[in-house]
Amino acid sequence: MIKKYPCSMKISHPKYKNIKVFYDNVWFDSILEVTRYKKLSFLKYCEKIKDLRLQPKFLLQEKYVDSMGNKHSAIYYIADFIYYDHDINKWVIEDVKGMRTAVYLIKKKLFLKILPDNTVFREIYFNHRSKKTK
Numbered sequence: 001m002i003k004k005y006p007c008s009m010k011i012s013h014p015k016y017k018n019i020k021v022f023y024d025n026v027w028f029d030s031i032l033e034v035t036r037y038k039k040l041s042f043l044k045y046c047e048k049i050k051d052l053r054l055q056p057k058f059l060l061q062e063k064y065v066d067s068m069g070n071k072h073s074a075i076y077y078i079a080d081f082i083y084y085d086h087d088i089n090k091w092v093i094e095d096v097k098g099m100r101t102a103v104y105l106i107k108k109k110l111f112l113k114i115l116p117d118n119t120v121f122r123e124i125y126f127n128h129r130s131k132k133t134k
Helices: 031-045 102-114
Strands: 003-005 009-015 018-023 026-028 049-054 057-061 075-078 081-085 090-097 119-125 130-133
Touching: 018 031, 026 031, 031 049, 031 081, 031 090, 057 102, 075 102, 102 119
Parallel strands: 090 119
Antiparallel strands: 003 009, 009 018, 018 026, 049 081, 057 075, 081 090, 119 130
16 A cells, blocks of 8 residues: 655555655655655755766676576666765765665675776665765
């Protein structure tokens, strides 16, 4: 069941105790993620950041066929946000996390290996602490 809220917000059933939110014509996986989006949108408006994009997709491993003839799908890392930060003159890739699953931790490790030097990776945790990598 979807409930309507003011300011064009809709809320659906939880996943990992989060609440999906519809805001600004986009579905977000949690209230924390939409809160971060609002802050980044404000920073974009103030011209502190540019080129804000949602759900950027990065290839970790291409699809392949193994020696037994089994087909395997490509593996992707999908972050929450990517933008260019004028203060540090680097691209920033952010992932908002309330729960860090085993699959997420493995994909993150593979992703950090291919992360370019001119890019910063940030995790935004449920308790509002951020962790910078690279």
